[in-house]
Amino acid sequence: MTKHKVSYTLDSTLETVENAEQTASQLATDAGFDEDEVMRIAMAVREAAVNAVLHGNCYDPQKKVTLNFEMTSDDLVITIRDQGCGLDVNKIPDPLAPDNLLKSSGRGIFLIRSFMDEVHIHPSQTGTEIKLVKHVHGSAVDGKEASS
Amino acid sequence: MSMKISTRQVDGVTILDCSGRITLGEGSITLRENVGQLLAKGQKKILLNLGEINYIDSSGIGELVTAFTTVRKQGGDLKLLNLTKKVHDLLQITKLYTVFDVKDDEAAAVKSFG
Numbered sequence: 138m139t140k141h142k143v144s145y146t147l148d149s150t151l152e153t154v155e156n157a158e159q160t161a162s163q164l165a166t167d168a169g170f171d172e173d174e175v176m177r178i179a180m181a182v183r184e185a186a187v188n189a190v191l192h193g194n195c196y197d198p199q200k201k202v203t204l205n206f207e208m209t210s211d212d213l214v215i216t217i218r219d220q221g222c223g224l225d226v227n228k229i230p231d232p233l234a235p236d237n238l239l240k241s242s243g244r245g246i247f248l249i250r251s252f253m254d255e256v257h258i259h260p261s262q263t264g265t266e267i268k269l270v271k272h273v274h275g276s277a278v279d280g281k282e283a284s285s
Numbered sequence: 286m287s288m289k290i291s292t293r294q295v296d297g298v299t300i301l302d303c304s305g306r307i308t309l310g311e312g313s314i315t316l317r318e319n320v321g322q323l324l325a326k327g328q329k330k331i332l333l334n335l336g337e338i339n340y341i342d343s344s345g346i347g348e349l350v351t352a353f354t355t356v357r358k359q360g361g362d363l364k365l366l367n368l369t370k371k372v373h374d375l376l377q378i379t380k381l382y383t384v385f386d387v388k389d390d391e392a393a394a395v396k397s398f399g
Contacts, residue, residue: 184342
Protein backbone atom coordinates (compact mmCIF):
# COMPACT_ATOMS: atom_id res chain seq x y z
CA MET A 138 0.00 0.00 0.00
CA THR A 139 1.39 3.39 -0.98
CA LYS A 140 1.83 5.70 1.99
CA HIS A 141 3.47 8.56 0.18
CA LYS A 142 4.28 9.38 -3.43
CA VAL A 143 5.94 12.39 -5.00
CA SER A 144 7.06 13.12 -8.57
CA TYR A 145 9.34 15.70 -10.14
CA THR A 146 10.14 16.68 -13.72
CA LEU A 147 13.53 18.32 -13.87
CA ASP A 148 15.94 19.87 -16.37
CA SER A 149 19.03 18.01 -17.54
CA THR A 150 21.45 19.87 -15.31
CA LEU A 151 23.84 19.18 -12.46
CA GLU A 152 21.39 21.01 -10.22
CA THR A 153 18.92 18.21 -10.91
CA VAL A 154 21.51 15.72 -9.68
CA GLU A 155 21.94 17.64 -6.44
CA ASN A 156 18.17 17.97 -6.00
CA ALA A 157 17.62 14.26 -6.59
CA GLU A 158 20.28 13.35 -4.05
CA GLN A 159 18.96 15.75 -1.41
CA THR A 160 15.36 14.65 -1.91
CA ALA A 161 16.32 11.00 -1.64
CA SER A 162 18.29 11.71 1.52
CA GLN A 163 15.36 13.53 3.11
CA LEU A 164 12.76 10.92 2.17
CA ALA A 165 14.98 8.05 3.30
CA THR A 166 15.56 9.81 6.59
CA ASP A 167 11.83 10.41 7.00
CA ALA A 168 11.20 6.75 6.23
CA GLY A 169 13.35 5.76 9.19
CA PHE A 170 16.45 4.37 7.49
CA ASP A 171 19.65 4.72 9.50
CA GLU A 172 22.42 7.14 8.56
CA ASP A 173 24.48 4.64 6.57
CA GLU A 174 21.46 3.42 4.61
CA VAL A 175 20.39 7.01 3.91
CA MET A 176 23.84 7.70 2.49
CA ARG A 177 23.69 4.60 0.29
CA ILE A 178 20.21 5.37 -0.99
CA ALA A 179 21.10 9.00 -1.70
CA MET A 180 24.27 7.99 -3.51
CA ALA A 181 22.42 5.42 -5.63
CA VAL A 182 19.88 8.06 -6.62
CA ARG A 183 22.66 10.54 -7.33
CA GLU A 184 24.43 8.04 -9.61
CA ALA A 185 21.20 7.25 -11.45
CA ALA A 186 20.49 10.97 -11.86
CA VAL A 187 24.01 11.55 -13.19
CA ASN A 188 23.46 8.80 -15.74
CA ALA A 189 20.13 10.33 -16.77
CA VAL A 190 21.46 13.88 -17.11
CA LEU A 191 24.90 13.12 -18.51
CA HIS A 192 24.64 9.89 -20.49
CA GLY A 193 20.91 9.74 -21.21
CA ASN A 194 19.91 13.31 -21.96
CA CYS A 195 23.45 14.57 -22.63
CA TYR A 196 22.59 17.88 -20.88
CA ASP A 197 20.03 18.55 -23.67
CA PRO A 198 17.84 21.44 -22.41
CA GLN A 199 14.90 20.03 -24.39
CA LYS A 200 15.03 16.74 -22.53
CA LYS A 201 13.74 16.21 -19.02
CA VAL A 202 14.48 13.86 -16.15
CA THR A 203 11.53 12.42 -14.28
CA LEU A 204 11.91 11.37 -10.67
CA ASN A 205 9.34 9.38 -8.73
CA PHE A 206 9.63 8.55 -5.05
CA GLU A 207 7.14 6.11 -3.58
CA MET A 208 7.08 5.01 0.03
CA THR A 209 5.08 1.90 0.79
CA SER A 210 4.82 -0.03 4.03
CA ASP A 211 7.52 -2.38 2.73
CA ASP A 212 9.73 -0.43 0.37
CA LEU A 213 11.17 2.88 -0.72
CA VAL A 214 10.88 2.82 -4.50
CA ILE A 215 12.63 5.43 -6.63
CA THR A 216 12.22 5.63 -10.39
CA ILE A 217 14.40 7.82 -12.57
CA ARG A 218 13.64 8.24 -16.24
CA ASP A 219 15.50 10.09 -18.98
CA GLN A 220 14.66 10.86 -22.60
CA GLY A 221 17.85 9.56 -24.18
CA CYS A 222 18.48 6.79 -26.68
CA GLY A 223 18.27 3.98 -24.15
CA LEU A 224 21.09 2.46 -22.16
CA ASP A 225 22.53 -0.75 -23.59
CA VAL A 226 22.75 -2.86 -20.44
CA ASN A 227 24.88 -5.41 -22.24
CA LYS A 228 27.60 -2.82 -22.75
CA ILE A 229 27.95 -1.86 -19.11
CA PRO A 230 31.53 -2.81 -18.25
CA ASP A 231 32.50 -4.65 -15.08
CA PRO A 232 34.48 -2.02 -13.15
CA LEU A 233 36.11 -4.75 -11.05
CA ALA A 234 37.67 -6.47 -14.06
CA PRO A 235 41.46 -6.03 -14.00
CA ASP A 236 41.44 -4.19 -17.32
CA ASN A 237 38.84 -1.72 -16.01
CA LEU A 238 40.11 -1.07 -12.49
CA LEU A 239 42.06 2.04 -13.48
CA LYS A 240 39.43 3.50 -15.79
CA SER A 241 38.18 6.93 -14.86
CA SER A 242 34.49 6.09 -15.28
CA GLY A 243 32.03 3.20 -15.39
CA ARG A 244 31.35 2.66 -11.68
CA GLY A 245 27.92 4.31 -11.37
CA ILE A 246 25.66 1.34 -12.11
CA PHE A 247 27.93 -0.90 -10.05
CA LEU A 248 27.55 1.36 -7.00
CA ILE A 249 23.78 1.56 -7.52
CA ARG A 250 23.56 -2.24 -7.54
CA SER A 251 25.80 -2.43 -4.48
CA PHE A 252 23.69 -0.02 -2.45
CA MET A 253 20.09 -0.96 -3.32
CA ASP A 254 18.15 -4.16 -2.67
CA GLU A 255 16.68 -4.30 -6.16
CA VAL A 256 17.65 -2.51 -9.37
CA HIS A 257 15.58 -2.81 -12.53
CA ILE A 258 16.81 -1.14 -15.71
CA HIS A 259 14.32 -0.68 -18.54
CA PRO A 260 15.90 0.85 -21.66
CA SER A 261 13.83 1.84 -24.67
CA GLN A 262 14.25 3.99 -27.77
CA THR A 263 12.62 6.87 -25.93
CA GLY A 264 14.75 6.72 -22.84
CA THR A 265 15.91 4.64 -19.92
CA GLU A 266 13.99 4.02 -16.74
CA ILE A 267 15.82 2.76 -13.70
CA LYS A 268 13.86 1.57 -10.70
CA LEU A 269 15.61 1.39 -7.35
CA VAL A 270 14.11 -0.46 -4.41
CA LYS A 271 15.20 -0.43 -0.79
CA HIS A 272 13.31 -2.67 1.59
CA VAL A 273 12.25 -1.00 4.79
CA HIS A 274 13.06 -4.02 6.94
CA GLY A 275 16.30 -4.97 5.18
CA SER A 276 16.92 -7.03 2.09
CA ALA A 277 14.23 -9.66 1.56
CA VAL A 278 16.07 -11.26 -1.31
CA ASP A 279 19.39 -13.00 -1.29
CA GLY A 280 21.79 -10.79 -3.19
CA LYS A 281 21.26 -7.96 -5.61
CA GLU A 282 18.98 -8.25 -8.56
CA ALA A 283 19.18 -6.45 -11.85
CA SER A 284 16.99 -7.09 -14.84
CA SER A 285 16.16 -5.36 -18.07
CA MET B 286 29.64 22.02 0.47
CA SER B 287 31.96 22.03 -2.52
CA MET B 288 35.55 20.90 -2.44
CA LYS B 289 38.37 22.96 -0.98
CA ILE B 290 42.07 22.23 -1.27
CA SER B 291 45.00 23.82 0.53
CA THR B 292 48.57 22.92 -0.33
CA ARG B 293 51.70 22.61 1.80
CA GLN B 294 55.18 21.18 1.41
CA VAL B 295 56.77 18.71 3.82
CA ASP B 296 60.24 17.32 3.06
CA GLY B 297 59.79 17.47 -0.70
CA VAL B 298 56.30 16.04 -0.65
CA THR B 299 53.31 18.16 -1.61
CA ILE B 300 50.39 17.54 0.69
CA LEU B 301 46.95 18.51 -0.55
CA ASP B 302 44.57 18.95 2.37
CA CYS B 303 41.16 18.32 0.85
CA SER B 304 37.78 19.02 2.42
CA GLY B 305 34.16 18.83 1.32
CA ARG B 306 32.89 16.70 -1.54
CA ILE B 307 34.59 15.18 -4.57
CA THR B 308 31.71 14.84 -6.98
CA LEU B 309 30.85 15.35 -10.63
CA GLY B 310 31.46 18.96 -11.55
CA GLU B 311 33.22 21.40 -9.30
CA GLY B 312 34.86 18.96 -6.89
CA SER B 313 36.36 16.77 -9.58
CA ILE B 314 37.58 19.78 -11.55
CA THR B 315 39.21 21.32 -8.47
CA LEU B 316 41.18 18.17 -7.80
CA ARG B 317 42.19 17.77 -11.45
CA GLU B 318 43.38 21.36 -11.71
CA ASN B 319 45.40 21.21 -8.51
CA VAL B 320 47.17 18.00 -9.47
CA GLY B 321 47.78 19.33 -12.98
CA GLN B 322 49.34 22.51 -11.62
CA LEU B 323 51.65 20.54 -9.34
CA LEU B 324 52.83 18.33 -12.19
CA ALA B 325 53.42 21.39 -14.36
CA LYS B 326 55.73 22.72 -11.65
CA GLY B 327 57.55 19.39 -11.43
CA GLN B 328 56.10 18.47 -8.05
CA LYS B 329 55.51 14.77 -8.50
CA LYS B 330 55.40 13.49 -4.94
CA ILE B 331 51.80 14.08 -3.96
CA LEU B 332 49.96 13.10 -0.80
CA LEU B 333 46.21 13.58 -0.86
CA ASN B 334 44.91 14.14 2.65
CA LEU B 335 41.26 13.10 2.44
CA GLY B 336 40.55 13.33 6.15
CA GLU B 337 37.99 16.08 5.67
CA ILE B 338 36.33 14.60 2.60
CA ASN B 339 32.86 13.67 3.74
CA TYR B 340 31.45 12.53 0.40
CA ILE B 341 32.70 11.14 -2.88
CA ASP B 342 30.70 9.79 -5.83
CA SER B 343 31.70 7.61 -8.76
CA SER B 344 32.98 10.66 -10.65
CA GLY B 345 35.12 11.57 -7.67
CA ILE B 346 36.48 8.04 -7.50
CA GLY B 347 37.26 8.30 -11.20
CA GLU B 348 39.07 11.56 -10.58
CA LEU B 349 41.22 9.95 -7.90
CA VAL B 350 42.10 7.18 -10.34
CA THR B 351 42.91 9.70 -13.07
CA ALA B 352 45.11 11.70 -10.71
CA PHE B 353 46.91 8.53 -9.65
CA THR B 354 47.56 7.28 -13.19
CA THR B 355 48.53 10.74 -14.48
CA VAL B 356 51.12 11.24 -11.74
CA ARG B 357 52.48 7.71 -12.20
CA LYS B 358 52.83 8.21 -15.96
CA GLN B 359 54.99 11.24 -15.28
CA GLY B 360 57.29 9.28 -13.02
CA GLY B 361 55.82 10.51 -9.76
CA ASP B 362 53.71 8.99 -7.05
CA LEU B 363 50.38 9.86 -5.48
CA LYS B 364 49.29 8.42 -2.16
CA LEU B 365 46.17 8.78 -0.03
CA LEU B 366 46.11 9.83 3.61
CA ASN B 367 43.47 9.70 6.35
CA LEU B 368 40.52 8.10 4.58
CA THR B 369 37.14 8.59 6.21
CA LYS B 370 35.08 5.45 6.69
CA LYS B 371 32.82 6.38 3.78
CA VAL B 372 35.72 6.83 1.36
CA HIS B 373 37.47 3.75 2.72
CA ASP B 374 34.35 1.64 2.18
CA LEU B 375 33.88 2.95 -1.36
CA LEU B 376 37.48 2.12 -2.27
CA GLN B 377 36.99 -1.36 -0.82
CA ILE B 378 33.79 -1.95 -2.78
CA THR B 379 35.41 -0.82 -6.02
CA LYS B 380 38.57 -2.86 -5.32
CA LEU B 381 40.69 0.28 -5.48
CA TYR B 382 41.85 0.12 -1.90
CA THR B 383 44.76 -2.11 -2.84
CA VAL B 384 45.55 -0.09 -5.97
CA PHE B 385 46.20 3.08 -4.02
CA ASP B 386 48.93 3.36 -1.41
CA VAL B 387 46.79 4.36 1.58
CA LYS B 388 48.37 5.83 4.71
CA ASP B 389 47.00 6.90 8.06
CA ASP B 390 50.07 8.60 9.52
CA GLU B 391 51.32 11.76 7.83
CA ALA B 392 54.96 11.56 8.93
CA ALA B 393 55.22 7.94 7.84
CA ALA B 394 53.46 8.75 4.60
CA VAL B 395 55.90 11.55 3.79
CA LYS B 396 58.86 9.33 4.62
CA SER B 397 57.52 6.55 2.37
CA PHE B 398 58.07 8.67 -0.75
CA GLY B 399 61.83 8.26 -0.22
